[in-house]
Amino acid sequence: MSLVQDSGPRRPFILRHPSVLLFLGALAAFTIVVTILSEAAGLGLVSTSFVKTLGKTLCLCLVAVAMDVLWGYCGILSLGHMAFFGIGGYAIGMWLMYARTEAIVADNLAAAPIPPTPQEISDAIGSQIFGVVGSSEFPLIWSFADSLFLQLLAVIVVPGLLALVFGWLAFRGRVTGVYLSILTQAMTLALALYLFQNDSGLRGNNGLSGLQNIPGWEDWPQSVVSLVFFWASALALALGYVLCAWIVSGKLGSVIRGIRDDEARVRFLGYHVESYKLFIFVLTAVIAGIAGALYYPQAGIINPAEIAPIASIYLAVWVAIGGRGRLYGAVIGAAFVSLLSSWFTGGGAPPINLGFYTIQWTDWWLVLLGLSFVLVTLFAPKGLGGLVDLWTERRRTADRVGDYGPDKGAWRREEGEE
Amino acid sequence: MSTLLELSGVSVSFDGFRAINNLSFQIGEPEMRAIIGPNGAGKTTFMDIITGKTRPDAGSVLWGEKSVSLLRKSESAIAREGIGRKFQKPTVFEAQTVRENLAMALKNPRGPFDVLMHRKTPEGAARIEALAEEIGLTGQLGRIAGELSHGQKQWLEIGMLLAQAPRLLLVDEPAAGMTPAEREHTTDLLKRAAETRAVVVVEHDMEFVRRLECKVTVLHEGSVLAEGSLDHVTKNKDVIDVYLGR
Ligand SMILES: Nc1ncnc2c1ncn2[C@@H]1O[C@H](COP(=O)(O)OP(=O)(O)OP(=O)(O)O)[C@@H](O)[C@H]1O
Ligand SMILES: [Mg+2]
Numbered sequence: 001m002s003l004v005q006d007s008g009p010r011r012p013f014i015l016r017h018p019s020v021l022l023f024l025g026a027l028a029a030f031t032i033v034v035t036i037l038s039e040a041a042g043l044g045l046v047s048t049s050f051v052k053t054l055g056k057t058l059c060l061c062l063v064a065v066a067m068d069v070l071w072g073y074c075g076i077l078s079l080g081h082m083a084f085f086g087i088g089g090y091a092i093g094m095w096l097m098y099a100r101t102e103a104i105v106a107d108n109l110a111a112a113p114i115p116p117t118p119q120e121i122s123d124a125i126g127s128q129i130f131g132v133v134g135s136s137e138f139p140l141i142w143s144f145a146d147s148l149f150l151q152l153l154a155v156i157v158v159p160g161l162l163a164l165v166f167g168w169l170a171f172r173g174r175v176t177g178v179y180l181s182i183l184t185q186a187m188t189l190a191l192a193l194y195l196f197q198n199d200s201g202l203r204g205n206n207g208l209s210g211l212q213n214i215p216g217w218e219d220w221p222q223s224v225v226s227l228v229f230f231w232a233s234a235l236a237l238a239l240g241y242v243l244c245a246w247i248v249s250g251k252l253g254s255v256i257r258g259i260r261d262d263e264a265r266v267r268f269l270g271y272h273v274e275s276y277k278l279f280i281f282v283l284t285a286v287i288a289g290i291a292g293a294l295y296y297p298q299a300g301i302i303n304p305a306e307i308a309p310i311a312s313i314y315l316a317v318w319v320a321i322g323g324r325g326r327l328y329g330a331v332i333g334a335a336f337v338s339l340l341s342s343w344f345t346g347g348g349a350p351p352i353n354l355g356f357y358t359i360q361w362t363d364w365w366l367v368l369l370g371l372s373f374v375l376v377t378l379f380a381p382k383g384l385g386g387l388v389d390l391w392t393e394r395r396r397t398a399d400r401v402g403d404y405g406p407d408k409g410a411w412r413r414e415e416g417e418e
Numbered sequence: 419m420s421t422l423l424e425l426s427g428v429s430v431s432f433d434g435f436r437a438i439n440n441l442s443f444q445i446g447e448p449e450m451r452a453i454i455g456p457n458g459a460g461k462t463t464f465m466d467i468i469t470g471k472t473r474p475d476a477g478s479v480l481w482g483e484k485s486v487s488l489l490r491k492s493e494s495a496i497a498r499e500g501i502g503r504k505f506q507k508p509t510v511f512e513a514q515t516v517r518e519n520l521a522m523a524l525k526n527p528r529g530p531f532d533v534l535m536h537r538k539t540p541e542g543a544a545r546i547e548a549l550a551e552e553i554g555l556t557g558q559l560g561r562i563a564g565e566l567s568h569g570q571k572q573w574l575e576i577g578m579l580l581a582q583a584p585r586l587l588l589v590d591e592p593a594a595g596m597t598p599a600e601r602e603h604t605t606d607l608l609k610r611a612a613e614t615r616a617v618v619v620v621e622h623d624m625e626f627v628r629r630l631e632c633k634v635t636v637l638h639e640g641s642v643l644a645e646g647s648l649d650h651v652t653k654n655k656d657v658i659d660v661y662l663g664r
Pocket of ligand 2: 462
């Protein structure tokens with residue numbers, strides 16, 4: 001397949017990778033269908049809350065794509081990437097909450113006989129936001145909350161910086177494998193515990209709420225707002241997917257797969273393995289942050305429980321079930337498992353009465369998921385994405401008859417592709 | 419011929435066991451050198467020290483015209499200095515194609531951003547074709563390396579070594595698992611490389627070493643037992659004892 005790549009003029013990246021084109025087409029078709037069926041467009045077959053669910057799912061797909069680059073291609077099993085997702089959510093949530101509270105306070109005070117001073121406005125906003133944690137002072141961390149631009153910048157910079165510092169320490173110390181996974185779990189746990197504190201400045205376990213109300217869009221019904229975010233999420237997923245596909249298909253992809261399979265060998269070829277890991281770690285953290293910033297305005301609320309260690313484990317489970325090492329696998333896994341999960345835990349699945357015991361899916365879903373994870377890992381390491389191979393392989397005519405290798409017992413193509 | 423690499427007084431112990439014991443060694447550029455010695459003599463460990471995989475407890479490793487010490491450098495920095503290595507057990511990237519393996523080894527800037535922005539060039543493609551020709555893998559460039567036979571993997575690794583265009587090639591048992599014809603081809607490859615570079619070959623097979631027609635260093639219990647032409651060292655009494663004694 002790669003034999004033909006070097007000859008002739010270079011075709012655009014997307015044309016050389018039909019799976020990317022196929023994915024973008026499917027995503028566009030999906031977005032259009034949902035839009036037509038949505039309440040905002042009039043048909044109303046898809047409720048506004050379901051549009052939000054779908055939009056959130058697209059964000060989860062995006063973070064799963066990033067996770068796949070990190071784990072499936074570079075071999076780094078981070079169990080902390082949902083922390084970056086959560087940070088992205090907090091960063092945008094601060095502006096959403098501040099700007100909206102400011103509008104409300106301004107409305108209230110406008111009725112007062114004496115025009116309020118800036119200090120009074122600030123105090124009023126502070127007590128509105130921080131009343132729940134018994135404070136009215138703005139913590140330092142909120143210094144830029146009034147600037148949408150700076151908070152958007154924080155969506156990228158804060159996860160990026162945290163990943164840079166954490167990754168630098170971990171990779172420089174040559175922490176790998178399960179130790180690295182544990183370290184990332186510790187990171188996300190520490191962050192969650194910190195945020196749970198009332199004096200963390202981010203409203204403790206209350207988190208940030210009312211994020212679905214977008215300042216300046218007060219006149220728009222939620223049906224429209226939900227659709228806008230759905231589109232934005234689809235666009236972000238499309239861009240993120242193309243970026244990741246471009247990275248993993250080029251020479252960098254070759255190097256990081258080499259690192260995954262034998263990092264010492266890559267070192268002896270002269271590549272500074274730690275820099276590559278750090279680059280991928282930071283890049284994927286930034287993508288996770290952006291995905292989170294799109295997710296939480298659709299969820300409406302973010303609290304520290306969202307970055308509990310289990311969230312990042314779920315992320316790994318999605319990617320494993322979807323199939324590591326192929327980006328569309330991550331998308332399939334995240335969409336399939338997270339939608340199924342909300343169906344089961346939301347009471348959508350009917351309980352099963354066994355006579356002596358009734359299976360309530362709200363309790364048993366996690367067991368089912370855990371079991372599926374183990375089964376997929378053991379018996380179908382290619383995951384759901386592997387199903388695509390069944391289809392493409394049937395269409396592909398055999399490229400030779402008899403033994404594949406140069407001699408008997410040499411690896412067959414299927415083995416070589418693992 | 420100027421000295422390219424110089425080890426002096428190098429020692430290394432693993433849990434009290436002295437794998438390398440006060441070893442001194444020099445190689446010039448260009449030069450071909452064969453290293454022989456019984457199993458466990460420390461031949462692979464010697465290469466580990468040069469390439470930065472193992473840090474010695476004592477001694478110095480000096481490189482190049484400016485005699486820079488390699489001891490403080492990372493494995494990747496040492497490789498970028500121009501030291502390439504072929505491992506005893508063939509280690510190629512089995513999940514990737516022959517072309518991808520060679521492209522990764524090809525001498526090019528090694529930073530993440532250089533690699534990210536790397537574009538395939540006609541020169542690069544031609545270089546890969548030429549290497550494939552040299553290692554007998556023409557027409558196999560699109561194959562997954564894991565599908566190759568043992569001997570072909572050995573060659574692919576030699577090809578990757580040449581692709582790096584290093585000044586010093588460290589080649590650990592290149593002929594293992596090769597047919598006599600393949601061995602001969604490998605000797606030719608190495609001899610040609612040694613016309614312009616320094617090449618260190620570790621090999622058990624005396625016939626192979628003889629065909630290299632070069633100076634031989636005999637290692638035993640972590641230090642140099644004898645050095646000179648093959649005929650000279652095989653007449654050495656200590657060497658005979660060591661080889662007959664095993
Ligand atoms: N990382 C290590 N830890 C402990 N012992 C080691 C290590 N590496 C090598 N050794 C020991 O050092 C000695 C020298 O090993 P080395 O692999 O260098 O031998 P060699 O000359 O390459 O042998 P062979 O011909 O079998 O390849 C052996 O006794 C080996 O067991
Ligand atoms: Mg050895």
